[in-house]
Amino acid sequence: MGMTPRSVALGIALIATFAAWAVLFLPGLSAPNSPSNIVRPYTPLEREGRVLYIKSGCIGCHTQYVRPTDWDYSDLRVSQRGDYIYDRPHLLGSERTGPDLSQEGGQHSDDWNLAHFEDPRFVRPASIMPRFSFFTRQQMQAIIAYVQCLGFKMADERMARQIHWHRRLLAAYRHGEDYNATYLAKLVPRQWMTMPNPYAATQGSVQRGKFVYQQMCIFCHGPVGDGNGPAARYLNPKPMNFTLLKRHRWSGGMIYYQVMNGITGSAMPYFKEDLESAKIWDVANYVAVNFIGRNVDSGNDLNGIPASREGAIPGTKPLVPGAGTKAPVPGPARKVYPQRPSSSPQPASTPAAPGGRSQRH
Amino acid sequence: MAFRFIDTTPGSTARRFVISGAWWFVAGGVVGLTAATELVAPDLIGARVLIFPRIRPVHVNTIVFFFLSMMLIGAMLYAVCRLARRPLYSEKMGNVAMWIWNFSVLAGLLTIPAGFTTSHEYGEYVFPISVAIIVAIFMLTINVFQTLARRAEQLLYVTNWYAVGAFTATLIVFFFGKVMWHPKTSAMVGINDAEWAWFYGHNVFGTWITPLALGLAYFWVPREADNPLYSHAISLLGFWPYFAFYLQVGTHHLIEAPAQPWLKLIAEVNSVGLLIPVYAFLTNQWMTLRGRWWKIPDSVVLKFIFAGTIMYFFTSSEGTIEALPSFERIAHFTNVTVGHAHLGLLGFAGFIACGAGYGVLREMYGEIWSERLAQLQYWLMLIGIIGFTFVLTSVGLLQGLAWRNGETVYRVLPEIFSYYVERGVFGCFILTGAGIQVYNFLKTVYARRRRSEEEFFGLERAAAAPAALTGMAGD
Incomplete structure (x- = not known):
């Protein structure tokens, strides 16, 4: 049989019918729609x-x-x-x-x-x-x-938590912003409340924190951190006003914890998917230095390997007078390792710890 | 000459299809450019009907069903008539189909932004519009079959195989794939629905756009190169496996979705198998051009179509690679897919449609109004599509690798911003080309005297057709 319109049409129709059988009807017939363990009907x-x-x-x-x-x-x-x-x-x-x-x-x-x-x-x-x-x-x-x-059912569970905490947060918020801040702080585990920011509030860290703040936080908490961004009018309870936190002697870990996990029941989402650990610490530094006005980093005397990249730039430390040095650090008594040089921008004078980052970096 | 709603002069259906397609190219391009701009400036247009998610399907459907389909149908009707040495069976029916098609598009342009959509990709048109399009395809199918039944040339050239194959398979695919027996939603339930939708979605290209474009390449390349087709045996190799493989690859859109594993395997194996007919086709085309490469710069028709075959090579090879799970993991959901779709639809099918459209008008009117404008359009579109594909593929890999690295979709957005700007710039090139094309087409139609029927079927150019058929003797 040569290539005539009839033979071509017949051949193509056969192929198409076979294909429809193989990839349309057969899958539909072979896999009945049985529910998974999370599915439920829509309301x-x-x-x-x-x-x-x-x-x-x-x-x-x-x-x-x-x-x-x-x-x-x-x-x-x-x-x-x-x-x-x-x-x-x-x-x-x-x-x-x-x-x-x-x-x-x-x-x-x-x-x-x-x-x-x-x-x-x-x-x-x-x-x-x-x-x-x-x-x-x-x-x-x-x-x-x-x-x-x-x-579905997983979402229902999450929503139940949202609603439960929403009621409590609203009640706390009605007592005034300061009570609210204290209430929220109480929800943070103790070890986080006392944990200083392991990243020193250097210029670089604060700059990076600013970048993150602008991409993630700015339109709720506002450009000056007073919780009056344009989104605030849709939110209840309102975003945190950071400028109220100055008198509390809370550490950087508190901010980190809240940013990482969010505050269920409020509009504060969790950022652990969006931000890596270091970036959350950076934004904690930015918020602490610029809005709270109290630095809560680990201070000048690093307890670990001192050969980090973040050498102090002359004249920039401390960013807030008297900051950091009083931050409570849990653990054994601190051995003050050679001081971070305050006069030279190069960390070259510090001896490299074994296994630490070399000076070449 | 007064405008007649139903024009029964020979060639009018083909001409009107081609010119409508050129118009819709501009319309679809404007919508596409707007959508691309909104990805950079989301607040550009506040109107609810013009936001990105509502006009994106308008762009896709206008380009696929109206620019490409109409220009390819027009050029294919012309080719079928020339190869049969007969006028179209019924210009009246053809004209009716043309108007149905045009009004469906208009309805689609209005209904999708208004929220009437099935949400199946490439099948967003709601039930009545889909029915109208199927009716039009059915009328055209009858027309093509009847024309071929009355053919004066006994041997059936490759182009006709593709015409018959495309129309037959598309009717079947549309009938099943659009899930026509559920008028309210046009949908099945759950994953089944996804499998059916992608059977349809992928075969819009597999059985409709691509075969028409391939057939037209078979028609114009030997004619323009003045060389007989290289091998009819290879044409057979390019034809049957093409349909056999292509009709089963739809599920490769769901490789990591919870579809059945064996179904994904079928899709992957067939996607690889598809390379055989693709390379057979390309071998045939390029070998036909052997010793005649110098013809390419002279003929804007050949230029467009030759560029189209090169881009067919890239887009088909890329398509197969994308269907392999190891690459799919990176490229899926990213702009690699968008780049691939543009390279395939605009770079391959679009270039062949434009070339064939110029060819049809040149033969009907003696010459194109301005060859130089056509050349300018060629270069604008070429720069546009290559830049576009390059940008989108780069940004897609960037997205895919960033996600694999654990970054969220949101975090990657600022990084790809500048790529989106560049994409819009290259889109401007393409849109300018589309504008030039419609201007050139209309100038040709209104400034040139149409050839009479005797001239139309008795010209020396027709001699090229039997020359192309010489290899057919042994069949």
Whole structure:
């Protein structure tokens, strides 16, 4: 049989039918949709939010499945087939212009989400998501309900914690900002309250902290750290006013702990996925030096290997007079290792500790 | 000559399809450039219907279904008629299909931003619009089959195989893949839905855009190079395996999604197998050009199509590599995919569509209004697409490796900002090319006298067609 229109059409139709059988019908028949251990049906409000999610085209930028290789999601749970049995149509997505949302429910508080939809840059200053301030009140409730249900039973658990702590934080906030600050500090484990910032508040550290602050914190806590950023009006309780903290003799570890884990129940998210340890310490230095006005780093006399890169620049230390030296350091009595040179910018005069970073660096 | 809604003069369907496609290229390009700008300046347009997520599918669908589909259909109808040595079976039916197609696009342009979408990629149009498009494809299929049934040239040239294959397979793929029997959502449930959607989504290119473009390359390269086709045996090797492999690769979009492992394996194996027909096709085209490379600079048609075949090499090879899990882990979800899609659709299919479009108008009107403008368009689009692909591939690898390093999507955003700016700049090149094209097309149509039917079918250029068929004797 030669290549005639009929033979070509017949051949192609056969191939297409076979392919449809092999990759469409067979998978559907061979894998029934059985529920996974976390899935649950949508509530009517969540369903309404889902429709809004589809209509707004959110799927263009947000995926809804976690792959085995996704390192950037700390609560890594690889998505399963059974997670999607209530999804029609599916919203797996194909681009991560924005983050994956399959476990987004309960990761942020409702008011964080409200501020984020009003203008994503309020809470995520480098975001390129468009504003959804045109949503009506009802639509806003629906879309937030949908986002907060992603992760299903896992999300419900997180939301229950959010709601529980939200009530308590509100009660504390009503007693006034100072009471609130003390209340929040009490929630931080003791060892973190007394832990000084292991990174000296050098110019470099504070500069890096400023950069991080501008990318993560600025529109809630405000450019001067008074908690009056543009997002503040959507948030309840309001963002922390750092300038109130001066009289408390709290250490850098307190800031670190709160930034790392967030404050469940408030709009303060956790940053342990976004920021590495050193960057959180840097931002703690920036906040301490610029807003609290009290340096809470480990001071000049480093207790560890002194050959670090952060040599003091003449005239810049101490950044705040009298800072650091009184910071309580737990542990055995400190042996003061050769002083960090205060006159020479080069740390060359300090002997390199064995195994420490060499001077060449 | 007064404008007639249904024009029954020979060639009118092909011409109108080509010119509509050129218009939609500009429209889709403007939408695309707006979307690209919004990635840099998200607050640029506050209107809810013009935010990025709502206009991105408009850009994709306008380019795929309207710029590419319409120009390729037009050029393919022309090629089918020339190879059959017969006018189109029914210009009337063709014109109706053309109007249905154009109005669907307009409906799509309005409905997607208004929020009527299925949320299936490449299939965002809601049920009624999909039905309208399928009806139009069905009418065109009948037209092509009837024209071929009345052909004066007994042997069926390769281009016709691709035309028949594309129309047949697309009808089947659209019928299944759009999940037509669920008008409200056009969707199945859960992962099944993803598998069906990607069967459709990938085969929009596999059975529709690409075969039409390949067929047109087979038509124009031997004609423009004045050389018979290198080998018809290789054409066969490029044709059957192409459809056999391509129709099963859709699941490679879901390699790390919770789809069945065996299904992913099928997709991966077929993605690798797809290299055979791709390289067979390329061998055939480039060997046809042997000894005739000097023809390329002279003919803007050949220039476009030759560039298209080169980009086909890159995009197909890249596609296979992307389907392999080891690379997929880095490239998936990033802009590598976006770069790949642009290289494939604009670089390969788009260049062939533009070249074939110029070819059709040149043969219908004797010459193109301005060859120099066409050359300028070629270079603008070439710089645009190469720069675009380079930028997007770089930024995609940057994203993928950063994520693998544990950085969050948000943290990487400031790092890729400047790449997004550059992408917009290269987009301007492409859009300028599109504008030049539509101007040149319209000038050709309005400034040149159309050839009469006798001229149209009796010109010396037609001699090139049988020359291309000489290798066919043994079939």
